[in-house]
Amino acid sequence: MTTEDINLPIGIPLDRFIQERQSQFPFASGELSQLLRDIALAGKIVNLEISRSGLNDIEGAYGSKNVQGEDQQKLDVIANERFINALTKGGEVCAIISEEEDTIRELESSKGKYIIAIDPLDGSSNIDVNVSIGTIFSVYRRKSNIGEKVTMDDVLQRGEEQVAAGYLIYGSSCMLVYTTGYGVNGFTYEPSLGEFFLSHTNLKTPEEGKYYSINEGSYFSFEAGVKAFVDECKQNKVSARYIGSLVADFHRNMLKGGIYIYPKTESAPNGKLRLCYECNALAFLIEQAGGRATDGENRILEIQPTTLHQRVPFFIGSEKMVLRAESLLVGQEEVI
Numbered sequence: 640m641t642t643e644d645i646n647l648p649i650g651i652p653l654d655r656f657i658q659e660r661q662s663q664f665p666f667a668s669g670e671l672s673q674l675l676r677d678i679a680l681a682g683k684i685v686n687l688e689i690s691r692s693g694l695n696d697i698e699g700a701y702g703s704k705n706v707q708g709e710d711q712q713k714l715d716v717i718a719n720e721r722f723i724n725a726l727t728k729g730g731e732v733c734a735i736i737s738e739e740e741d742t743i744r745e746l747e748s749s750k751g752k753y754i755i756a757i758d759p760l761d762g763s764s765n766i767d768v769n770v771s772i773g774t775i776f777s778v779y780r781r782k783s784n785i786g787e788k789v790t791m792d793d794v795l796q797r798g799e800e801q802v803a804a805g806y807l808i809y810g811s812s813c814m815l816v817y818t819t820g821y822g823v824n825g826f827t828y829e830p831s832l833g834e835f836f837l838s839h840t841n842l843k844t845p846e847e848g849k850y851y852s853i854n855e856g857s858y859f860s861f862e863a864g865v866k867a868f869v870d871e872c873k874q875n876k877v878s879a880r881y882i883g884s885l886v887a888d889f890h891r892n893m894l895k896g897g898i899y900i901y902p903k904t905e906s907a908p909n910g911k912l913r914l915c916y917e918c919n920a921l922a923f924l925i926e927q928a929g930g931r932a933t934d935g936e937n938r939i940l941e942i943q944p945t946t947l948h949q950r951v952p953f954f955i956g957s958e959k960m961v962l963r964a965e966s967l968l969v970g971q972e973e974v975i
């Protein structure tokens with residue numbers, strides 16, 4: 640590496656990128672752009688809180704459970720509040736559904752036309768052990784008129800109705816990766832400048848992957864087709880990778896090629912992951928990157944949610960690997 644390499648100019652700042660994209664759509668009002676800036680701002684704050692959490696006594700359990708009976712971590716609660724505050728101040732969002740909220744959270748002051756579905760902190764079990772975690776978000780247009788009460792119809796939209804989706808990953812660096820339906824772009828945070836810069840342009844995932852990611856501790860309660868797929872990966876010496884933070888597992892696989900599976904198990908008959916604020920966003924991103932996301936049979940983005948915290952089996956990643964897993968599920972009667 641030469642000094643010239645080290646001094647390479649830093650890429651386009653997120654703000655400029657958003658502005659340039661917006662100017663390509665003459666009728667865009669700028670509200671979605673502002674919303675994305677609000678998410679980036681909250682992400683910077685959460686990133687800072689995470690990096691100091693070991694020093695500031697905000698690791699560990701909060702002492703309460705969320706609506707799904709899972710222990711909330713202090714940072715789950717903090718991140719939820721940070722995103723809600725930023726979106727409330729921004730004024731573009733009328734309501735939020737969140738892993739950490741029992742029901743729809745209508746934002747007091749808001750006349751905004753957008754709805755957010757969010758997992759404020761994904762991979763909570765990894766907070767205290769300094770492993771990558773993230774935030775996942777989906778953006779929808781509200782269906783009801785501005786000023787009316789937000790309804791279940793507003794928040795229970797199919798994934799294909801997303802107008803934007805993305806995630807923040809708090810890893811060896813912090814990144815914001817998002818799509819508005821025109822490809823996927825990734826931005827890396829430069830902490831001393833306090834800015835996200837475009838670092839991954841028009842991301843595409845390899846058609847054939849090199850990793851498989853599934854919690855094999857539950858192997859004996861997988862259905863036959865999933866077992867067969869895992870066995871086949873082992874026979875073919877496909878590398879296993881499983882962090883236990885969906886965002887981090889997804890991010891690696893999207894960049895390098897691979898499949899992430901969270902199937903149904905005996906203890907989780909619909910899988911563990913939540914359709915509205917975990918799976919839909921990642922399904923939108925992977926399709927934009929040329930990959931595939933299903934519940935083993937149906938395209939994730941076409942599933943009509945019926946409840947806020949609904950779970951769904953999840954198969955996502957490189958197209959050929961997901962198709963192979965699906966084909967084994969179809970033939971699973973013969974596999975048993």
Ligand SMILES: O=P(O)(O)OC[C@H]1O[C@](O)(COP(=O)(O)O)[C@@H](O)[C@@H]1O
Binds near residue numbers: 758761763884911
């Ligand atoms: O420990 P398991 O069962 O493999 O579950 C891991 C999965 O659960 C999750 O942690 C759920 O997310 P939350 O931390 O937001 O509840 C995913 O990030 C992860 O992939």
Ligand SMILES: [Mg+2]
Binds near residue numbers: 761762885
């Ligand atoms: Mg999660």
Ligand SMILES: [Mg+2]
Binds near residue numbers: 715738759761763
């Ligand atoms: Mg979470």
